[in-house]
Amino acid sequence: MLKDIFQKKKKRYATIPSDRAKQEVPEGLMTKCPSCRTIMYTKDLKKNLSVCRTCGHHHRMGAWERIEALIDEGTFQELDSEVIGGNPLGFPGYEEKLENDRIKTGMNEACVSGQGQINGYPVILSVMDADFRMASMGSAVGEKLTRAIEKAIDTGFPIIIIAASGGARMQEGMLSLMQMAKTSAALERLDRSGGLFISIMTHPTTGGVSASFASLGDYNFAEPxxxxxxxxxxxxxxxxxxxxxxxxxxxxxxxxxxxxDRVVPRLEMKELLTTVLAIHQ
Known part of the structure; x- marks a missing residue:
């Protein structure tokens, strides 16, 4: 007992995690909300369509995530996946940037178009993805959007375009700006045919995209x-x-x-679209 009294106590120091211990925590396991600073499991955030359960902040979603959230399982058929942007003006380093984005996102371009169903109602859907060149509208994006609109004219199905963009793609100069007129003209043909266009604007929708097709919907919706x-x-x-x-x-x-026309929380979007489609059916 006397030994215990006179024995010096060993100091306890805070341990610093080793590099190996840090590596054992999977990257992307947790996500911090930029609005309320709440730290949550990324898996749980994805289950809630990337909407913070604490403050309702809408985190960025990829094109395929949005398609999965809106389109009935097993009904989506991608269109025009072969349309890929090039470097028509010979802009230095542009081809390398495109290739890097293709590897990063697994997409050929900043837009995915296809045909599917929303609670049984057939639609043509185009979704822009801000992770690919900030979803800037180059020649390929304009072409894919125009073809989707023309598909809606041919089939008589409503078209939904989910926009997210930093505007025109500077590496394509005037060719990028021409896509504003191209997509707007296609929507004029859709309107004359009696077709329905629903525009959904997400964060951010700016520049030539907001000044052209994104603002021409029969219904113009946006996320909070x-x-x-x-x-x-x-x-x-x-x-x-x-x-x-x-x-x-x-x-x-x-x-x-x-x-x-309305600001629509992401978790309510499919229900609202179903109602609009039912009205016009």
Whole structure:
């Protein structure tokens, strides 16, 4: 007992995890919400369609994730997967950037188009993916969107386009800007045929995409807090020499000023689309 009293206590030091221990934690296991800072299992976040259960923040979704969330299982048939962008202007390093994005996303371009069903109602669906060149609208993207619209004209099915974009693709210059007129003209032909176009704007939908086809829907919907606009906030403030409202260019701001029909939470989107499709059936 005396030995225990006089024996010096060993100091306890906090241990630093070894590199091996760090490697045992799978990458991407946890996700921190950028809005409320809640840390959650990525798997649980995905199950909730990438919407934070704490604050409702809508995290970015890939094109195939959105297709899986909306289209009935086993009904989706991809269209025009062979349409791939090139480097028509010989922009330095552009081909390497495209190839890197193809490897990173597993997609050929920033848009996926196809035919499927939403609760039994047939639709043509095009989804843009911001992980591929920020879903900028180059020649291939414009071509895929135009072909999807023409498919809707031929079949008589409604077309739904889920937009997400940083605008025109600068590496393709004027050819990129021409896609604004190309897609808008195709939608005019759809309108004359009596077809239905539902536009869904997600974060962000900006530049030439917001100024063309994304704003031409028979129904214009957007996800909560989505950034939707043409020019950047700083550029507009410098041009008009006025300070803009804090919520400027958000989906809620556009709804209040009559540029949207409804702001729709992601978890309610399929139900709303089913209702709209049933009305027009």
């Amino acid at each position: 807090k989505a950034l939707v606009g043409f020019a950047g906030r700083r550029i507009i403030e410098q041009t008009i020499r006025e300070e803009l409202p804090e919520d400027f260019q958000t989906a809620e701001f556009l709804l209040e000023h009559g540029q949207l």
